[in-house]
Amino acid sequence: MLTALVQLHDALQAAPLPLDVPGTVELRAAREQLIAQLEDYLLPRQMTVAAPLLVVVGGSTGAGKSTLVNSLVGHRVTTPGLLRPTTRSPVLVHHPDDAQWFGQDRLLPGLVRVDHSTDDRSSLQLVAVESVPPGLAILDAPDVDSVEAENRRLAAQLLAAADLWLFVTSAARYSDQVPWQHLKQAADRGTSVAVVLDRTAPDAVPTVAAHLARMLAARGLKDSPLFTVAESTVDADGLLAPTLVADVRAWLVSLAQDPTARSAVVRQTLDGSVRLLAQQAHAIADAVGGQVAAAEDLRSAAATAYAEAERATLAAATDATLLRGEVAGRWRELAGTGELLRSLEGKGGRLRDRIASAVKGTGQQADRVSIAIESAVELLVVDHAEAAATATVAAWRELGTADQVLSAAGAGLGRASSDLRRRVEGEVRAWQQQLTELVRADDPDRATSRYLTHGTRGLSVTVAVAVLAADATDPAASGADLATTLLDGVYGAPHAAQLVARGRADLARRVTGLLADEQRRFSALVDGLAVEADAGRQVRSAARRVDDRRFEQSRADEGAIQP
Template identity: 45%
Template sequence: MRGVVDEGLLEAAGELRDLVAVTRFPIDTGAVDVARDAQEALLDQLDDYVLPRLKAMDAPLLAVIGGSTGAGKSTLINSIVGATVSRSGVLRPTTRASVLVHNPEDDQWFTSHRVLPGLERVRGGTGTGGLHAVDDPSEVRLVESNALPSGLALLDAPDIDSVVRPNRELAAELLSAADLWLFVTTSSRYADAVPWAMLRQAAERGTSVAIVLARVPREHMEEVRGHLSEMLRGEGLASAPIFTVPEATLTREGHLQPQEVARIRSWLAALARDAKARSIIVRRTLGGALDSLRDRVADLAQASQAQHEATQELRRAAERAHAQAVEAVESGISEGTLLRGEVLARWQQLVGTGEFLRHVEAHISSWRDRFTSAIKGTPPPAAPLGEALQSGVAELLRAYAQGAAATTARRWRQLPGGAALLEEHPELAHPSADLDERVERLVRDWQGQLLELVRAEGKDRRTTARIMAFGVNGLAVVLMLVVFSQTWGLSGAEVGVAGGAAVLAQRLLEAIFGDQAVRTLALKARKQLMDQVEALYAQERERFDRALESVEVVASQAKQLTDAAAAVEAAR
């Protein structure tokens, strides 16, 4: 049992450890706390046991003494070594930090951070200490004792059911670092739930276990031992040896009588002397730990996938809300929403309605004269109509941007992780602070594009003359009306007035450019506007994307974990 196992296995286990360490569970999904605890437990076992043991198969056997509050763990270890090395007493909890007892010859194995790398090393026993002896849970106290043979070390752990959470966490970490669990319980508490949860975990992971059944009334010794044996068989721990310690008076030092621990001491000494026996225990526990990796990593991968799906659902919520805003703007443009109120009033000022519309074909030249005079500055001017259209477009864009932000925020509050992100970024519930400025710029840019479309369409001399007669700016305003020419969504008198405005505007442009050219102009103008609207709302949506970057979980995280666990299995 000398040296290091296959280097490929060690390397694969190290790569798995590194991946587990950087795995992230930032989203508060339903089972995220379980996943984080499982990640921490797996990382502890890889750091505290699997990797150290793979690096040094011939290191001393580490037996961790664990159990429930008041089971007598410290009393047992003190009795085994014949000295007070771990504080015991009636006050609970008594063991606040770990105490590791080893033979002086094995000192080099434990003074380094080969095992339990997260705990600082301090020297010497705690003594009886009383109320003023305080152990630091971040330390492991190293105690040398010739009572233990070389090749074996005992580690006294805090209570697994301690009322102090750090004690429970430390106990679990120490047990995960053990080659052998020496589990201490009593005749009155051997069936408690917490110890059995730990024992089941040991069975599932193939950890070697021995049971010390303490404080057993002599008259009930066989009965209690028999019942405990049945329970162990039921949990797959039939091979676990059981050592019974009857109720007895302690020595003046607070130790068990030597004869009561003689059998345990002899068994441990035999393990220390027998390299083959130690190898069997080590390889069984190490093999069990390696066997457990696939399922434990699979659970982490599943939790990681849930994290990725949660972030994707948040992203989709923002995408849907802003895509719906784009659709709403397009509908608002197509359905005549903009041909209301102020726009209609300005149009009537410009051309009037009624009989004039019915005779538009016959009187296009006279209407052109009227429009031309309006453009040149005689009443009524066309500029207010353009301004009304601009204001309508801008208000439409602002309204749906606000709606998209509010809809996304409302949906995020219903999704895992969304509420926390909104609390961190409250500004997301509203449009960007510079939205008004960007909307105004968008409308101005679109107007400039309309002017270019009108100029580009009037290439030949005849068309140019017509355009000059009406004015490029004026025709651009008319083209805006044609873009918003659908009247669905209007009702009553609005339909007639707005419809008349749309038809008249289109007839005018057809008279100048031709009907096919007008359709092409309108489609181009509408597309240019919608392209800019999509870009505007994409920028608004990107604010949510940027907030998600802090909690983004890449899809490959789950696969990387699964592949790393498979690599460990392949290297065994």
């Protein structure tokens, strides 16, 4: 059983529910409660079944819990008072010989052990007294209906770690809703419960006790002992008269001194807690499936937005859209439009001579074209990356499952990465350098470039212009036909087409890579949620193993009591 519980604990830990799928808020709380129940009670208790019986005294505000605990112990160990809430941090009272059972690595390991009174809710004050019999420990918990949310949370945590609830209420508070919600949980879990009707006028005790007993029976707690403590004054030490709490104390002492009875209480609570834990774990497993589907929807939304951005960017990068404005002006300065056409249309003479005399540009003019292209491509990629980021955030908001993720990521997620311009600039420069290398590789003896004033640099820029207009419907409108004409004249049409195709493929690869990096910002957020498709199956499998061990244990217990 211990191994099965550890496996279920680990499976639950590996099954977070980070996305805001409908109903997840409740399931997140349930998952946290299951993990806390395992860590605070089930695992420590399964490892130390022989440990003292832990009685957690809980109940309504002003019901007199601390006064009752002090009176049961015989002197003040926890502080009662008129101001509410009184109990802020829990106090655990035990016999000195049982101290080893309550170390930091045992029950409620998340609470730091201290030996003094404190208001620190993350601490557990240990008080060793001879008046508490060996085999019994009493823990005074905060009010379950405290005005402070942290007190209510701590009270629920402590009650979930109890072998036995000693639930304290009063004539004025016994019908309040909040305490009954906790008692219902105890009934569902099979937790051993005893109820103390405290601070009730003596003449009202029979009537109130009878009504309270009927309420307990109606809610599945008919077998829970019901004690009454009539309203009375306290002595100078703040204690009730011993006779008023004698029945409660005698019953607790009898449990502590009877190993069989004590074991029966522990086994009942342990078995009920394990049973409910395994049942509730299946709901968590189901929820993981919804998380996986939601995570896939987020990935798909990002993929759709960036696929559209890639399509639009690549289209605009090759349909002459960029051959406008400064790029067009710089290209015309380099090419010397009219002279080039007249030169290539003329007959006779050497073709290379005609090209050399026609191209008026210089190396500096080629650089200006290159810089203009770099700027144009940079703006194109950044604009579409911005649009994709905005579209993805909008799609995620519409899905309604990633609000927490978006909030944590901040407003910058809806924009392109801050370093995208720098990265685009580097990629475009690398692309143009690659074009230069292609031109140089196709002219190993520099025969062609010698006839051009600007050499391979001018030819690589010409290839770049041809790439930017590769899919243009009217190349002449942008002047890109001049680039094609020049390349055809230098290399021949088939070879020039291959050169442009290679340059185009390299540009597409770089643009695709840049946008893929941008999309990965969103993918990384989804990956960081640690929503694993196999997590639900692991939880379900672990819950079944716990059920199997529980069944085997029940059969073994039944066999042990057979005559």
